[in-house]
Amino acid sequence: MNAHLTLLCAMRAAGPHSGVPQHDELQEHLQDRFSEVGKSAWAEFAHVQRVASGIWGAEATAHFGQVLRAARVSVKTKRKTDWQLAEDAIERLPRPWRDALRGHGELSKRGERVKGARLWSAAHLRNVALALGRWANHCHASGLPQTPTGASLDAYSRAVANRTTARTAADYAARILSGFSIIAPGFSSEACDFVAQDWKERAAEEGCSTKTGSQLVGARRIYDLGFELIDSARERPVRGPQAAKEFRNGILLALATALPQRARAMSALASGTTLQLIGDHTVRIWLPARLLKLPEDQKNGEPFERLLTSQKLYAAVEEYLEKFRPIFDDGTFLFPSSLNRGEAVTEKHLGRLAGDLTARAFGVRVSLHRLRDNVATEVSEHLSAGGRKAAYLLGHKDERTTRRHYDHSQGIAVAQEFIDLLEERRADVPDLALRMR
Structure with missing residues (x-):
C-alpha cells in the first residue's frame, strides 16, 4: 500500500477524537509523494483534505490547505517596480531621447524639481515613454520628422481616435x-498646444466610453454581494485555497464599497500597517500620500485616514485574517495573489477581479473605479447635501469634480446616513459609521 492510501486508512481508523495530522507531518508526506508521482500528489492531497475535513471539520483541517498551496504555488520572481517598468519603456525609445528621460526620472524619484518642469511619477514617466515610442514609430512609418508640428500631431491624434477614442x-x-x-x-x-487642447475638449464632450448607466447597480447590492461571498466561503466543507479566495473576494467588495478608494490604494492594504483592527468594532485605514492620486510633489503630504465602525465588517475582517488569510501565505497583504506567494494582487488585476465578480452576479462589470461611481451616485441621490458627502467619501478636494462625474440624481432624496445604503439599522444606532481624521 502506498503512503497516500496508508495516510487515508490511518485517518479513518483514528476517528474524530484523535489528533489531527499536523503541518510538518503533512508537508513531509506531500513532498515524498511528489517525488514519487509528480503533480498527481496534489490531487491526492486535496482528497486527503476532503476526507480529513469530514472527520475533524473544515476549521480544524484548514492547515491542510496551507500545505497544499505552499507546494503548488512557489515564490516567483519579484514583480518589477513602477520605476523599473518605466525604465523598460524608455529603453525602447530612440537613443537620443533615453538619457534625457532617465535623468528627469531620477530627479523626480529623488523629489528634486527642475526649474520649469514638474515632478513626474513613475506611472507618468512610463506613459510618456510609451506614447513617445508610438509617436516615433508613426513618424518612421510615415516619413515624418520626429519633432511634432500642429498638423502632424493633429493627424496622428485623428488616427488614434479612429482606432480608439x-x-x-x-x-x-x-x-x-x-x-x-x-x-x-x-x-x-x-499650434501643438492648440491641437492638444482641442483634443482635450473633444474628449470632454465625448465623455468616458467605459462608463455607462447600466454599470450603476447600486452600492448596497455590491456590499451585500461581498457578504454573500464571505458566507459562501464559510459554508464550504473544505477550507482550502478556493475558500480563502472566495472570502478574500468578499472582503474586497465589502471593504471597497465602505471605503471606497482606488485600486492602487486597495492593493496596498496590509494587516497591521495600512489596515488595523483597533477594537470597538472599528477598522482603521491609514494610507500614506504616495498611494493616493496626487501630483508627485504632494506624495509626501498628509496621509489618508478613515475609521470604519461596523460589527459585521469588523468580524469578517478579523475572521479572514485569523482563519482564511494564512492559507495563502504568511504575509500581511490583505489581498494576496493566488498565483504568486508573498505578493499582493496588482492594482490592475484587483479592478478586473471586482469586474469579474460583479459580472457573474449582476451581468454587469463594475470595476473598483466604477464602484466609486455607484457609491457617489447613491450618496448624491439619498443623502442631504449629497454632493458634498460624495466628495468626502471619494476623497475629492473639489465638490465640482464629484458633480461632473458622478451626480446622476434627480434631486429627490431623503436625508439619511450613508450606512443606510449598506446595512440595516439596528435600533437607533447605525451599524456602520464613517469618520475621517
Missing part, C-alpha cells in the same frame, strides 16, 4: 508634448 487621442497628444518638453528643451509650439 477621443480620450485616448487627447492623452497621447498631451504625453507626446510632455515628453518633448524634456527630450527637446526649449521646444515650443502654439
Whole structure:
C-alpha cells in the first residue's frame, strides 16, 4: 500500500477524537509523494483534505490547505517596480531621447524639481515613454520628422481616435508634448498646444466610453454581494485555497464599497500597517500620500485616514485574517495573489477581479473605479447635501469634480446616513459609521 492510501486508512481508523495530522507531518508526506508521482500528489492531497475535513471539520483541517498551496504555488520572481517598468519603456525609445528621460526620472524619484518642469511619477514617466515610442514609430512609418508640428500631431491624434477614442487621442497628444518638453528643451509650439487642447475638449464632450448607466447597480447590492461571498466561503466543507479566495473576494467588495478608494490604494492594504483592527468594532485605514492620486510633489503630504465602525465588517475582517488569510501565505497583504506567494494582487488585476465578480452576479462589470461611481451616485441621490458627502467619501478636494462625474440624481432624496445604503439599522444606532481624521 502506498503512503497516500496508508495516510487515508490511518485517518479513518483514528476517528474524530484523535489528533489531527499536523503541518510538518503533512508537508513531509506531500513532498515524498511528489517525488514519487509528480503533480498527481496534489490531487491526492486535496482528497486527503476532503476526507480529513469530514472527520475533524473544515476549521480544524484548514492547515491542510496551507500545505497544499505552499507546494503548488512557489515564490516567483519579484514583480518589477513602477520605476523599473518605466525604465523598460524608455529603453525602447530612440537613443537620443533615453538619457534625457532617465535623468528627469531620477530627479523626480529623488523629489528634486527642475526649474520649469514638474515632478513626474513613475506611472507618468512610463506613459510618456510609451506614447513617445508610438509617436516615433508613426513618424518612421510615415516619413515624418520626429519633432511634432500642429498638423502632424493633429493627424496622428485623428488616427488614434479612429482606432480608439477621443480620450485616448487627447492623452497621447498631451504625453507626446510632455515628453518633448524634456527630450527637446526649449521646444515650443502654439499650434501643438492648440491641437492638444482641442483634443482635450473633444474628449470632454465625448465623455468616458467605459462608463455607462447600466454599470450603476447600486452600492448596497455590491456590499451585500461581498457578504454573500464571505458566507459562501464559510459554508464550504473544505477550507482550502478556493475558500480563502472566495472570502478574500468578499472582503474586497465589502471593504471597497465602505471605503471606497482606488485600486492602487486597495492593493496596498496590509494587516497591521495600512489596515488595523483597533477594537470597538472599528477598522482603521491609514494610507500614506504616495498611494493616493496626487501630483508627485504632494506624495509626501498628509496621509489618508478613515475609521470604519461596523460589527459585521469588523468580524469578517478579523475572521479572514485569523482563519482564511494564512492559507495563502504568511504575509500581511490583505489581498494576496493566488498565483504568486508573498505578493499582493496588482492594482490592475484587483479592478478586473471586482469586474469579474460583479459580472457573474449582476451581468454587469463594475470595476473598483466604477464602484466609486455607484457609491457617489447613491450618496448624491439619498443623502442631504449629497454632493458634498460624495466628495468626502471619494476623497475629492473639489465638490465640482464629484458633480461632473458622478451626480446622476434627480434631486429627490431623503436625508439619511450613508450606512443606510449598506446595512440595516439596528435600533437607533447605525451599524456602520464613517469618520475621517
